[in-house]
Amino acid sequence: MVRIVSAAMIGLVFGTGIVISGMANPAKVLNFFDVFGTWDPSLALVMASALAVTLAGYLFVFRRLAPLFGSQFHLPTKRDLDLPLIAGSAVFGIGWGIAGFCPGGAIPALGLGHTQPVLFVVTMTGGILVASWLKTVSTRRQSIA
Template sequence: MLRVLSAAAIGLVFGTGIVIAGMANPAKVLNFFDVFGTWDPSLLLVMGSALVVTFIGYGFVLRRPAPLFDRKFHLPTKRDLDVPLIAGSALFGIGWGIAGFCPGGAIPALGSGEPSPLIFVAAMIGGILGANALKAAFTRRQALA
């Protein structure tokens, strides 16, 4: 139960930060990509600040033998670049550039009452389910070959 409450509190802090920084507003994000027009560098500042906080935070947290509400840290072990990683990254970037939303900004934006974050989140869930179905079908096909 503490893990769930902890995750909810962390999500609330993250979502609040996203909203305060204006990153739940797709126009602000799209203006970052419009380098020759209405360029807005604030996304760069938000991302840079997040990297600094994460770098410092991980330095403190990973000195502990384990997290407070789990038995071990769950850190990525895979370090190679493969097709799913590259393709997924490209799709993420293309979608972000088209819609102005990423999952971190779209979830808090659901509270705005606007239809665009709802459409984005529904499409994101559909994409996740579709990718999982394709991966399962590909894995089954390889097992039969």
């Protein structure tokens, strides 16, 4: 129960930060990508701030031998670049550039009462399901061969 409450609190802080910084507004994000028009550098400042907070958090957290609500840290071990990683990154970037939403901005934007984030989240969920299905099909084919 403590883990669920702590995860909910972390999500609430993250979502509040996204809304306060304006990153739940797709127009603000799209203006960042419009370098020859109405360029808005605030997304770069939000990213730099997030990196600074993350670095401080990692330095603080990893001084502990174990996490507060778990027996060990679960860190990624895979370091190779493969087709699913590259394709997923490309789809993420293209979707972000077209819609102005990424998952981190779309989820908090659901609470603003607009239809665009709902459409984005539904479409994103469909994409996740299709990717999961493709991975299952690929795994089955590899095990048969």
